[in-house]
Amino acid sequence: MGDHGRPTTPVDAHLARIVDAVQPLAPAVLPLSEALGLVAAADVVARLPLPAFDNSGMDGYAVHQRDCVGATAESPVHLPVVGGIGAGAAATEELAPGTAVKIMTGAPVPPGATAVVPYEWTDRGAHEVQVNQPPVPGQHIRRAGDDVEEGDLLVSAGTVLGPRHLGLLAGAGEGRVSVRPRPRVVIVSTGSELREPGQPLGPGQIHDANSTLLASSARAAGASAFRVGSVSDDPGTFLETLQDQISRADVIVTSGGVSQGDFDVVKAALKDRLWFGDVAMQPGKPQGFGTVDGVPVFTLPGNPVSAYLSFQLFVVPALRKLQGRSRLVHPLREARCSKGFGSPVGKRQFVRAAYDAGLAAPVGGHGSHLLGDLAAANALIVVPEETAEVSAGDTVQVLLLDEEY
Ligand SMILES: Nc1nc2c(c(=O)[nH]1)N[C@H]1C(S)=C(S)[C@@H](COP(=O)(O)OP(=O)(O)OC[C@H]3O[C@@H](n4cnc5c(N)ncnc54)[C@H](O)[C@@H]3O)O[C@H]1N2
Numbered sequence: 295m296g297d298h299g300r301p302t303t304p305v306d307a308h309l310a311r312i313v314d315a316v317q318p319l320a321p322a323v324l325p326l327s328e329a330l331g332l333v334a335a336a337d338v339v340a341r342l343p344l345p346a347f348d349n350s351g352m353d354g355y356a357v358h359q360r361d362c363v364g365a366t367a368e369s370p371v372h373l374p375v376v377g378g379i380g381a382g383a384a385a386t387e388e389l390a391p392g393t394a395v396k397i398m399t400g401a402p403v404p405p406g407a408t409a410v411v412p413y414e415w416t417d418r419g420a421h422e423v424q425v426n427q428p429p430v431p432g433q434h435i436r437r438a439g440d441d442v443e444e445g446d447l448l449v450s451a452g453t454v455l456g457p458r459h460l461g462l463l464a465g466a467g468e469g470r471v472s473v474r475p476r477p478r479v480v481i482v483s484t485g486s487e488l489r490e491p492g493q494p495l496g497p498g499q500i501h502d503a504n505s506t507l508l509a510s511s512a513r514a515a516g517a518s519a520f521r522v523g524s525v526s527d528d529p530g531t532f533l534e535t536l537q538d539q540i541s542r543a544d545v546i547v548t549s550g551g552v553s554q555g556d557f558d559v560v561k562a563a564l565k566d567r568l569w570f571g572d573v574a575m576q577p578g579k580p581q582g583f584g585t586v587d588g589v590p591v592f593t594l595p596g597n598p599v600s601a602y603l604s605f606q607l608f609v610v611p612a613l614r615k616l617q618g619r620s621r622l623v624h625p626l627r628e629a630r631c632s633k634g635f636g637s638p639v640g641k642r643q644f645v646r647a648a649y650d651a652g653l654a655a656p657v658g659g660h661g662s663h664l665l666g667d668l669a670a671a672n673a674l675i676v677v678p679e680e681t682a683e684v685s686a687g688d689t690v691q692v693l694l695l696d697e698e699y
């Protein structure tokens with residue numbers, strides 16, 4: 295039971311209900327330029343070998359290696375230079391024994407040539423070259439397929455595509471890749487008191503922090519975010535906005551209007567379609583979740599810290615599941631707590647903290663309106679439900695907010 299005898303849902307049970315309700319998005323084939331950070335939806339197998347043809351690893355001369363055996367500066371080998379091959383040149387004629395051809399790095403090695411002598415081992419002659427050092431067989435020839443063979447696995451399904459994977463796919467000739475696309479997240483703030491940042495305030499008005507806070511959080515979690523801004527505390531207007539947005543959304547996130555107030559617009563508009571209730575956590579107690587026309591809708595509390603924290607704990611795992619990520623929940627690390635504080639038994643408490651080198655220092659107060667303290671924090675100390683007191687020096691669990699996982 296919660297503060298006022300109302301039943302509360304444990305944090306993990308609420309998270310489980312959310313994760314169960316979402317499924318990975320259908321794959322889409324995207325250009326490589328749009329695939330950074332997305333998850334490969336299928337194995338990609340090389341259709342071409344890499345390198346695609348034998349080519350030179352040095353600027354120098356392609357030769358028959360046997361022609362150069364025993365070459366020294368004192369007793370060099372002299373070979374006539376019969377031409378030049380630059381990178382991008384087409385395959386050339388067979389190299390006759392007893393001749394050399396100039397060749398640039400990356401240019402195709404002519405048939406018959408068995409080594410490349412770098413410029414530094416020669417007199418760089420244009421018509422005749424003097425070779426001062428003997429190459430070993432195959433020297434400076436990069437063989438077709440010595441990097442990747444046709445049929446090799448380039449990336450496996452489930453790989454989070456980083457710059458190196460994308461570089462490999464590009465090098466192997468793949469212009470596009472099948473991925474789980476970025477979820478489209480629509481963010482709506484509610485509250486008649488809200489004004490757009492940059493606009494002057496009238497009496498009792500405040501600037502809308504949440505839609506920027508949550509849209510940025512969505513982008514940081516790999517989603518595309520559409521910030522609708524704020525709507526007033528009028529259920530009809532709110533429902534109209536929701537209906538307008540739903541066709542372009544994979545997820546809808548609202549903030550405000552879900553607790554016990556007289557104008558709790560979100561709850562009033564959606565009480566028959568979503569679950570609303572208290573989750574055993576602080577901050578972030580009043581929550582709502584469900585689907586509307588098959589689209590997951592998260593109705594987060596209005597206090598900015600509560601909204602942000604709820605987003606990290608509940609929306610981010612859903613966005614990760616939609617993106618086909620295997621790890622949904624933020625890992626926790628151990629840290630030493632620099633300062634003691636009390637914690638409500640029966641609720642999981644999330645304390646803003648500044649974390650550095652194994653030490654977590656609680657930042658500011660517990661109030662869930664404290665945006666300044668939130669910006670000063672980079673971690674949350676996660677205090678279990680059964681803990682009433684944390685003392686200075688205790689080992690605590692921390693969630694590092696900017697950590698990639
Ligand atoms: N009688 C009770 N009152 C409240 C309870 C309760 O259990 N009983 N719970 C409190 C808790 S905890 C929270 S969290 C808030 C959640 O309230 P709502 O989700 O209904 O949010 P609002 O009332 O609309 O706003 C709360 C607070 O946050 C400010 N706010 C809202 N939206 C934004 C925004 N986009 N940018 C910046 N600030 C925003 C709003 O002005 C209010 O100050 O309810 C408590 N009350």
Ligand code: MOO
Nearest residue numbers: 577578579600662
């Ligand atoms: O959920 Mo409220 O989050 O404690 O301010």
